[in-house]
Amino acid sequence: MPELPEVQTIVTTLRPSLLGRPLSNVRLLRPDILHPSGLELPAKVNGRRVADVTRRGKKIIIQLDDGESFFIHLGMSGRLTLEASASQLPLHTHLVISLPENRELRFTDPRRFGGVWWIGDDYHPDSGLGPEALDLIPAYLIERLARTKRAIKTALLDQKLIAGIGNIYADEALFAAGIHPTTLTHRLKPDQITALVRAIKKVLTRALRHKGSTLRDFRNADGQPGGFQKLHRVYDREGKPCHNCKTPLLRLVLGGRSTHFCPSCQKR
DNA sequence: GTCCATGTTCTTTA
């Protein structure tokens, strides 16, 4: 579910309800989603107020008023929602934190690829992550793509290269830039990479405006689905006509992931 | 039963 637009939408909907609020009654229902395992999360969090809620790549970072922080990664199926305390706990709810006025923050994740990572007071926002997709500079990508040879689609999913892009927006950005997904990175021309940077920002910005894509799991912190799935040009549209040229769209598997493209608009 | 899924990381191969 969660690529940059979805994660940012959650942060945007979560932030006003959390800022300055005290956290209490931390319940870790499924201890194995916490890293490092065995950490006494309630002792660290209970009684603290939320100083900030931000995003880095696909991570949701919660900073506390004592200078410590932790992040939540939603994996494939995670949700982070604000609910009335009286409402029933859904299946696969792994963490619940109480808020004032009988509300609570809940982390739910059937597949458990997501989880909670304690950061502490030594936060390095860039550790292991490339630059934010929305801050990309063509010169950076031109330099980085020249020293590797792999399919551009696979490279776009590499969070160490660019932070925030996942399978949906990689396909959509390559279509918008007119680049075939199997093109090897070192063969891309500077003009193409510049167009790709522009396409990435355009697609992500449009998705943000529509509050993300909901294929099945994604909901924002208020439980609302996104709307951008209706505007996908290629993702999950195998066999359907291209919006530009009516050619039936194709699907192939790259790096183990479904890849959707137009064989006419995205030539090698 | 089979296949597939919005992600990441570890292992295997080249």
Place this chain on the structure above:
DNA sequence: CTAAAGAACATGGA
């Protein structure tokens, strides 16, 4: 040795 490809993780829906 390094980079790239593949497998694994856990669960549910078609």
